[in-house]
Amino acid sequence: MVQHPFNANSKPSASIFEKRKRDSSGWDISSDLESWTSGKRFSPGDVLMFQYSSTHSVYEVAKDNYQNCNTTDAIRTFTNGNTTVALSKPGNRFFVCGNRLHCFAGMRLLVNVEGNGPSQAPVGSPQAATSGILQPSSKKNNPATGVASSAARFVGDSGWRVTGRHVLSFAASLSSPLFISLFRNFSMNILNRLGLGSSGQTNMDPSPIAQGNDDDTPAPGNQFAQFGAGCFWGVELAFQRVPGVTQTEAGYTQGTVHNPSYGDVCSGTTGHSEVVRVQYDLNDCTYESLLDLFWSRHDPTTLNRQGNDVGTQYRSGIYFYTPEQEKLARESLERHQQQMERKIMTEILPAKKFYRAEEHHQQYLSKGGRFGQGQSTAKGCNDPIRCYADKPAIVPSPIAQEPDNDVPAPGNEFAEFAAGCFWGVELAFQRIPGVTVTEVGYTHGISHNPSYEDVYIILPP
Known part of the structure; x- marks a missing residue:
């Protein structure tokens, strides 16, 4: 003993x-x-x-x-x-x-x-x-x-x-769009921990500032409102089109970390929600109309998920600034619950510190989205919102199926390996004595000269 x-x-x-x-x-x-x-x-x-x-x-x-x-x-x-x-x-x-x-x-x-x-x-x-x-x-x-x-x-x-084997075995065993989306968000955190992701050095310690009130001030005669309804790209465009809305901003809130980056939020470890902060003219727009749009833009019965976007940052939430907003939000939830068979998962909480997302994310779809196809922000516009803008059809090319015709240096040979995200795989091969050159790339596809987004992005059907 x-x-x-x-x-x-x-x-x-x-x-x-x-x-x-x-x-x-x-x-x-x-x-x-x-x-x-x-x-x-x-x-x-x-x-x-x-x-x-x-x-x-x-x-x-x-x-x-x-x-x-x-x-x-x-x-x-x-x-x-x-x-x-x-x-x-x-x-x-x-x-x-x-x-x-x-x-x-x-x-x-x-x-x-x-x-x-x-x-x-x-x-x-x-x-x-x-x-x-x-x-x-x-x-x-x-x-x-x-x-x-x-x-x-x-x-x-x-x-x-x-170690990398945990992440790679996870990716190899799951092929559905849902789990690829899960892996994409989670691998960002793992790569950052391994020193292979973003070079940003966010302090990940809990901060009382992040849990404080939103101390920004709206323009005179205006009021703020915050909504979380999945990826903020499409949500923001929807609110941009509402008459009486004077400003929209994509950002992060309800988390524990001060001044988080997009990568921090996508890691799932900061507790933040992707939200749109709406500023609206009290004379031209009612809070009730904003609530109606909120319910119409997403499925509030799914927990931490909207479509292929999965994670706590995509949770459904209404974050109120005034007692009147809270009252209207709760009454609205009760009315919508009566119309649904499944339980609504929307959280209704006081608005907290709002962190404006990187400029790349602001008015993302109206600026062109992934493929440079801007979508209308005209007030009252009813055009369908495409969070992932339509992409020209991929044309198969025989060139993509041809043998690799590059030539290695004298006394060298080429070898190709696929083992998950190529960032970490390349670093591993770089460390092997005798390896003279490493390159990341794409092969065994049908299109000629594909981009990273061609290979990586999963478009909804």
Whole structure:
């Protein structure tokens, strides 16, 4: 039996606790949990300790659900950020993060509990010095309180980083537009963490500024309104066409990070919603008319999704500036709920700090969208809004099917590999001794000289 210097009710010394906290990645997408379990023995009486942020959770699931990152029929669910789980009997235990994207990226844990009694660790080893520390938690989440003779393990405490294989295997196994959209948003965050994405250095720590009020001031005789109804490109164009609307802005709100970028928001870790802030003339436009347009522009019964756009940033929301706006919004929701069979998922909350999106996103569709085809902003215009403007049909070309006729340098040969997003793949090959040149590109398609958008963008049917 391991001799622990601390029992369940003792307080660890500051030096040991601070070192553990500083060295730990914990229950997070930055931890390689597969490597963390490698070489560890788990026995009845041991305790798992999950420490995690509000963006994560812990679900204990069955084996089949573990493989598919499915939390529908979870055995147990924990969300308090400091969860203790006792391993009471031999057998396999399966844990996943409640965010399915995080789970697919490697945030899942398989623990094989052996049947030979409590874990052994040499007295005086780092494990023996810390394994008896039990962090405070609720009785509900801590069935092991009082177990002092077992080994308590901080999940993910090795500090290993997530590797590309998690992301690539996720992309390779899912081919539907929905999951490609999921992967596109999530991979942006992973690439940033690996140093392969945006060079921006946003401070991702929670900020009280982000949770503060919108302190901007509308023009005299005008009022602000905020709406989230999916991707803000099409939503903004719809409000641009409303008589009495004097200004529209695409932006981010309701998150925890100050001054986020588009990449930060798409990572799904900041809590922001893509919104349009509307400024309207109180004499020429009513809030009720804006609400009517809001309901008509999207499906409010889908949670964190509009069409192929999936993520918490696409959630349905009405963010009010005045008590009168709140009253009208709630009454409007009740009326629309009576007309729908499914539950409306729209959140109605006070307007918070508004962060104007990058200029590229402002009036995006009226400026031309992806393919340079501007759409009308005329007041009262009823033209269909195309969030992804129609693109000329792709003409198959025999040139695209011909062999590669480029010539390598003398003494060199070419090789081509496809293994997911080419940014990280190229960097891996750049690091191989003897590799003289690497290039990213496109092949095995039907069109000649395709652009990145030709290859990458998924257009709705």
